[in-house]
Amino acid sequence: METNIVISLDGVTVELGDRTIFDAVSFDVQKGEFVAILGPNGAGKTTLFKLLLGLLKPTKGKVRVLGAVPHRGDGNIGYAPQHRVLETDLALRARDVVGFGLDGNKWGIGFGSRKRDELINAVLKEVDAYQFADAAVGHLSGGEQQRLLIAQALITDPKILLLDEPLSNLDINHAQEIITLLTNISKRREVTIMLVSHDINPLLPAANRVLYMAHGHSAMGAPDEVVTSATLSKLYDTKVEVIRSGGHVFVVGAEI
Amino acid sequence: MFSIFQYSFIQNAFLAGSVVAVVGGFVGYFLITRGLTFAGHALSHIGFAGAAAALLIGIDPIFGMLAFTIIAGAGIGVFGKELREEDINIGIVMTLMLGLGALFIALYNGYAEQAYSILFGTILGISRTDVLITLIFGIATIVALTAIFRPLLFSSVDPEVAEARGVPVRALGIFFLILVAVAVSMSVEVVGVLLIFTLLVGPAAAAMRIVHNPLGAVATSIGLALAYTWLGIFLAATGSWPVTFYIATISFVVYLPVRLLTARR
Numbered sequence: 001m002e003t004n005i006v007i008s009l010d011g012v013t014v015e016l017g018d019r020t021i022f023d024a025v026s027f028d029v030q031k032g033e034f035v036a037i038l039g040p041n042g043a044g045k046t047t048l049f050k051l052l053l054g055l056l057k058p059t060k061g062k063v064r065v066l067g068a069v070p071h072r073g074d075g076n077i078g079y080a081p082q083h084r085v086l087e088t089d090l091a092l093r094a095r096d097v098v099g100f101g102l103d104g105n106k107w108g109i110g111f112g113s114r115k116r117d118e119l120i121n122a123v124l125k126e127v128d129a130y131q132f133a134d135a136a137v138g139h140l141s142g143g144e145q146q147r148l149l150i151a152q153a154l155i156t157d158p159k160i161l162l163l164d165e166p167l168s169n170l171d172i173n174h175a176q177e178i179i180t181l182l183t184n185i186s187k188r189r190e191v192t193i194m195l196v197s198h199d200i201n202p203l204l205p206a207a208n209r210v211l212y213m214a215h216g217h218s219a220m221g222a223p224d225e226v227v228t229s230a231t232l233s234k235l236y237d238t239k240v241e242v243i244r245s246g247g248h249v250f251v252v253g254a255e256i
Numbered sequence: 257m258f259s260i261f262q263y264s265f266i267q268n269a270f271l272a273g274s275v276v277a278v279v280g281g282f283v284g285y286f287l288i289t290r291g292l293t294f295a296g297h298a299l300s301h302i303g304f305a306g307a308a309a310a311l312l313i314g315i316d317p318i319f320g321m322l323a324f325t326i327i328a329g330a331g332i333g334v335f336g337k338e339l340r341e342e343d344i345n346i347g348i349v350m351t352l353m354l355g356l357g358a359l360f361i362a363l364y365n366g367y368a369e370q371a372y373s374i375l376f377g378t379i380l381g382i383s384r385t386d387v388l389i390t391l392i393f394g395i396a397t398i399v400a401l402t403a404i405f406r407p408l409l410f411s412s413v414d415p416e417v418a419e420a421r422g423v424p425v426r427a428l429g430i431f432f433l434i435l436v437a438v439a440v441s442m443s444v445e446v447v448g449v450l451l452i453f454t455l456l457v458g459p460a461a462a463a464m465r466i467v468h469n470p471l472g473a474v475a476t477s478i479g480l481a482l483a484y485t486w487l488g489i490f491l492a493a494t495g496s497w498p499v500t501f502y503i504a505t506i507s508f509v510v511y512l513p514v515r516l517l518t519a520r521r
Contacts, residue, residue, distance in 0.1 A: 053420045073422025081416040090289060090413065091464040091473035097413070104410030105421040107403055109471070136468040152417070 284460030
């Protein structure tokens with residue numbers, strides 16, 4: 001079992017200026033797990049990704065990704081930051097955006113090759129985006145752009161996918177499509193997914209575990225264990241009520 | 257009518273104009289992609305002060321221009337975190353520099369013609385030495401842009417992921433503005449300080465509306481810039497109106513229908 005741990009945090013504290021973002025946070029993530037990350041704004045969700053990407057060093061504690069200290073440029077991690085709308089006037093096709101994930105960090109112009117095209121086509125097909133491969137990115141919808149960003153993160157065949165709010169700006173049907181897509185990718189590639197969201201509900205069928213972050217602390221476990229009145233009240237240090245109704249979960253009394 | 261090509265000043269103009277066009281078309285693509293067109297415009301005005309200062313101390317204006325624009329370009333790169341919000345700061349520094357330029361020209365006590373040529377370009381009066389300087393800086397800029405093409409584009413479109421993938425996003429941003437400074441200084445010889453948009457932004461803006469892939473857009477942009485410049489010099493040499501007028505007009509005449517026809521996209 002030990003070898004199946006892909007991400008581990010051990011007593012990690014992060015202080016930025018005089019703010020404590022993380023206060024002795026510890027947890028492990030297993031290979032192939034789908035983890036939903038929840039919590040209020042400023043709870044350190046993006047900071048967690050920066051730690052895993054090696055963009056930020058913890059003040060105290062140990063962070064390990066695939067058994068090693070995280071380092072920038074690790075092809076084992078695919079990353080899609082909080083969704084930004086790609087501008088209309090960019091002279092970029094969908095396949096160019098995906099190509100960045102493959103060789104955007106390399107010097108020179110890069111004239112492409114058949115092998116490169118095949119790799120890009122394959123990953124575009126995998127995220128069901130091949131039909132708009134040659135469209136200008138500025139003219140794609142939010143859901144279509146999101147597929148491209150996932151394809152971009154996938155193209156180096158990573159072991160871990162870090163997705164920051166991929167479901168924001170999407171309506172419920174499109175969010176559902178993205179989650180189904182991610183669930184399939186996770187199973188097929190045995191890739192570990194950590195996904196930040198502000199709504200647990202669309203993720204309930206997909207997420208193996210939930211990582212709830214608030215006020216520098218975290219709680220991790222199966223959705224039923226973590227998203228409860230008792231756990232969240234302790235985490236927020238105020239009375240929080242979790243109401244389950246018709247397969248949905250509502251958190252009352254706290255900003256999530 | 258093609259006999260004009262036997263004059264050395266026409267040959268010089270075509271040589272320097274071609275180099276400047278290639279650089280302008282290339283740099284322009286990234287200026288637009290990075291939302292830095294105003295910074296490019298401002299750098300040319302800052303260069304005016306540099307050129308005037310160079311005249312005052314008796315050296316080639318191009319060196320004064322290079323010095324001022326490179327310092328300003330690096331400054332914008334270092335201090336401007338969110339460049340799109342830096343326009344006011346840049347604008348205020350720009351007008352200060354224009355004021356300084358006016359002072360230097362007044363102190364220079366020379367011909368108003370010098371100021372005029374900095375403002376509107378001197379391509380038909382360019383010396384063989386200036387052609388050489390343009391050639392050297394032009395080739396250096398093209399080589400540098402080619403070398404940083406992919407990471408610069410990646411970090412222009414998606415700085416966060418680029419950084420995570422190990423691209424030196426910030427250093428590239430500063431380096432690019434230094435290249436812009438060089439491109440601007442060179443372009444001033446052809447179109448002058450006031451019309452820098454014509455070569456630096458015009459061709460790239462039209463190209464990016466026609467072609468939707470990076471390499472194609474850059475190639476089209478360079479092609480358009482060359483066509484504008486060649487046609488402009490040719491018309492000016494055979495007629496009696498200034499080159500700058502022709503290039504600016506051609507740039508507008510091409511951009512207008514392209515902009516209108518692609519407006520709904």
